[in-house]
Amino acid sequence: MNDLKIATAQFEHKSGDKNYNLSVIEKLAADAASKGVQVIAFHECSVTGYSFARHLDRDQLFEITEPIPNGPSVKKLIEIAKKYGITVLAGLFERDGDNKIFKAQVCVNEGGLIAKFRKIHPFINPNILPGT
Numbered sequence: 001m002n003d004l005k006i007a008t009a010q011f012e013h014k015s016g017d018k019n020y021n022l023s024v025i026e027k028l029a030a031d032a033a034s035k036g037v038q039v040i041a042f043h044e045c046s047v048t049g050y051s052f053a054r055h056l057d058r059d060q061l062f063e064i065t066e067p068i069p070n071g072p073s074v075k076k077l078i079e080i081a082k083k084y085g086i087t088v089l090a091g092l093f094e095r096d097g098d099n100k101i102f103k104a105q106v107c108v109n110e111g112g113l114i115a116k117f118r119k120i121h122p123f124i125n126p127n128i129l130p131g132t
Contacts, residue, residue, distance in 0.1 A: 007037040015049035016064055018073055018092075022047060025090060026080045033084035040088055045103065047073045047092035050124060058101075058127040065095035069113035074106055082110040093128070094118070101128050 009028045014020045025042060032040045044050055048064050056064075068074050073092055081088050087109040094104040094116075103119040118131020 005037045006039045007032045008041050010043045013049045015052035018047055022076050029080050029086050029088055030084050033086040040086055042090040045091040047090050053125045061101060061127050065093045065101055068094045068104055068116055078108045078112055081108050102131055103128050
């Protein structure tokens with residue numbers, strides 16, 4: 001049996017600032033990979049921030065959503081996974097093909113999206129639908 005080294009990471013994100021949050025995710029993933037970590041899991045909505053969404057109306061919330069797996073944030077997470085040879089789990093607000101909004105957690109590696117989970121009880125904002 002092979003050992004699997006997993007890390008969890010939480011950081012002080014900037015609400016709605018995906019570029020900043022992704023830069024922190026990259027820094028922490030690089031550091032973890034340099035220590036032999038194979039999988040790093042970040043907190044809920046680590047890409048977008050979370051609690052600030054309670055004050056957003058549907059249009060404002062929709063502005064920070066992205067399609068999964070073809071949105072820019074998931075593409076950046078895949079790029080990070082490829083660059084450092086690490087599997088990354090991170091969260092963001094998703095919009096589907098029908099413009100429904102979900103809170104999602106993705107798992108990516110150098111090959112792309114491995115899995116996506118939509119939160120079943122997304123209480124923070126009534127415009128976020130429950131996952132399945």
